Amino acid sequence: MIDLAALASLRAVDTHGSVVAAAEALGFTPSAVSQQVKRLERQTGVPLLERVGRGVILTDHGRHLVDAGGRLLADLEEVESTLHRRAGAVAGRLRVTAFSTAMRGLVAPVVRRLRDAHPELILSLTEREPWDTVDLVSSGQTDLGVVHRWGDLPITIPDHLASTVVAHDVADVIMRRDHPLADRPALTPRDLVDDDWIATPEGTICRQWLTRMYAGTGRLPRIAHTSVEFDSHLALVRAGLGIALVPRLGRQPLGDELVGVPADDPAPTREVIAVHRRSMADSPAVCAVLGALAGSSA
Numbered sequence: 390m391i392d393l394a395a396l397a398s399l400r401a402v403d404t405h406g407s408v409v410a411a412a413e414a415l416g417f418t419p420s421a422v423s424q425q426v427k428r429l430e431r432q433t434g435v436p437l438l439e440r441v442g443r444g445v446i447l448t449d450h451g452r453h454l455v456d457a458g459g460r461l462l463a464d465l466e467e468v469e470s471t472l473h474r475r476a477g478a479v480a481g482r483l484r485v486t487a488f489s490t491a492m493r494g495l496v497a498p499v500v501r502r503l504r505d506a507h508p509e510l511i512l513s514l515t516e517r518e519p520w521d522t523v524d525l526v527s528s529g530q531t532d533l534g535v536v537h538r539w540g541d542l543p544i545t546i547p548d549h550l551a552s553t554v555v556a557h558d559v560a561d562v563i564m565r566r567d568h569p570l571a572d573r574p575a576l577t578p579r580d581l582v583d584d585d586w587i588a589t590p591e592g593t594i595c596r597q598w599l600t601r602m603y604a605g606t607g608r609l610p611r612i613a614h615t616s617v618e619f620d621s622h623l624a625l626v627r628a629g630l631g632i633a634l635v636p637r638l639g640r641q642p643l644g645d646e647l648v649g650v651p652a653d654d655p656a657p658t659r660e661v662i663a664v665h666r667r668s669m670a671d672s673p674a675v676c677a678v679l680g681a682l683a684g685s686s687a
Contacts, residue, residue, distance in 0.1 A: 395425035467668040480509035487535035494639030499681040539598040555682040556661035558638040561649030577654040585613035585631035
């Protein structure tokens, strides 16, 4: 009989490219993951991994087992979800992964209500970037992910995942109250071509959107400082080092020194999307969390 936990470990090694990375993703030690894979090799009687340089890759046998076993794990997940639905049980452990502002402004506020309403439901929360979250849900390492999509900037969601829009969020241009444009009812990129920006790193969705906003100006935003955290953006703007585009969701109070001016042409609006595997569509726990997230933003 194939050990399903060991099969999940083998799939994690395939996803992350090494035993060490798989162990970190699963919350195990590298030794535990290695032992699980070796146990699976003993059970199947064939080699499943081969070493290449400092990493490992799946053998042909390992690839077949991961591909076929993935369907088996999905079928078992669907059976379990259906059983819970038939029993009407919002129970068990659900792993939820979200980006930072959604964790603060959307997920955290509903957790207490969910725990009070469903005491047998255990929520395990992790904070990750959207593209990492989609990969984690897709590979079975988390159950429900909260990601965002800005305008027409794509985020690739595999076919075996279902997606639900649970909220819409808007970003404002944050500037010091003494900025010459701070009293404007709205600002366009053309108004801001000569301003210094505090922005998220190159390659992030928020940075891509800021660049996309400037498309009609024939210029690029003048990036003076780069920071991952929006709280740091507020601090840098407060210090007079530039302006920033900061979403409202999960945003800290601006205080007396800062103002948030709506942006226009185009308006920086993002969809907040919850994703889960289609095999969990009947899960009462997933449905409860989706309903709570959507209800919180209504």
